Ligand code: MN
């Protein structure tokens with residue numbers, strides 16, 4: 001079968017096409033094999049610009065579990081985005097960007113000590129091919145081994161973290177805790193605080209540890225454009241890692257998450273922020289903390305899928321994609 005075999009009208013491109021699989025096939029929004037944005041399932045990272053991988057892990061949650069079910073929910077919610085021209089970009093990101101779905105990393109729940117190493121090894125393997133990673137969580141602890149692998153390749157990272165929490169509670173270096181790993185990453189030199197920004201924070205840490213923290217009230221008062229201005233000036237051309245904890249959103253827009261905190265930005269505000277990251281030197285990305293058992297009507301999964309989709313569009317824009325606005329923006 002060729003990659004362009006559309007004799008029967010398309011469908012199931014998740015397993016019927018091979019990378020780079022530009023553009024898209026017709027799919028039934030409500031049926032067929034699910035992958036993230038219907039990209040082909042493949043483990044040929046060398047054939048891809050971006051590898052999307054799921055991390056079904058929630059062993060480090062402090063409150064409500066369920067993020068282990070996040071990757072499959074995000075994939076399901078992405079089906080409706082896969083058939084539309086990317087709004088507001090007005091292009092098909094897959095005309096310029098080859099994206100594969102790796103599937104979920106195998107993480108052995110009965111040997112939890114092996115999990116951070118498995119995540120880091122997966123990331124090292126993908127990054128060694130030159131492809132970038134977009135990881136779907138899973139709880140936010142997963143970001144720590146991802147940061148480790150990215151920092152090994154690119155040096156200390158400019159972290160752009162969207163989160164209700166700064167995730168800098170005290171850490172003894174060995175905890176499995178989704179509330180401490182950013183302090184650990186800072187202490188290990190994986191993250192350069194002078195180049196890093198946390199957005200949407202509305203909980204207290206012992207210190208800002210040198211990171212520029214744009215709290216949720218600040219964001220509400222100043223708006224996404226002012227936040228983007230801060231982010232651009234701080235990150236500049238440093239190798240950047242974008243980590244989006246879905247609990248950055250107000251629980252009205254993301255109820256399905258482990259540790260919701262009232263008083264956060266809307267999905268509209270958050271998407272304006274994500275879409276404005278086009279000037280950054282993005283080396284890696286993740287979307288974390290979707291907990292489907294606490295979701296309603298796919299609200300949270302759709303928000304997460306849209307954030308991940310728009311991150312891909314930002315990379316497509318950086319690789320030359322141009323489109324037409326559908327109206328006044
Ligand atoms: Mn959080």
Ligand code: MN
Nearest residue numbers: 140163167245
């Ligand atoms: Mn977090």
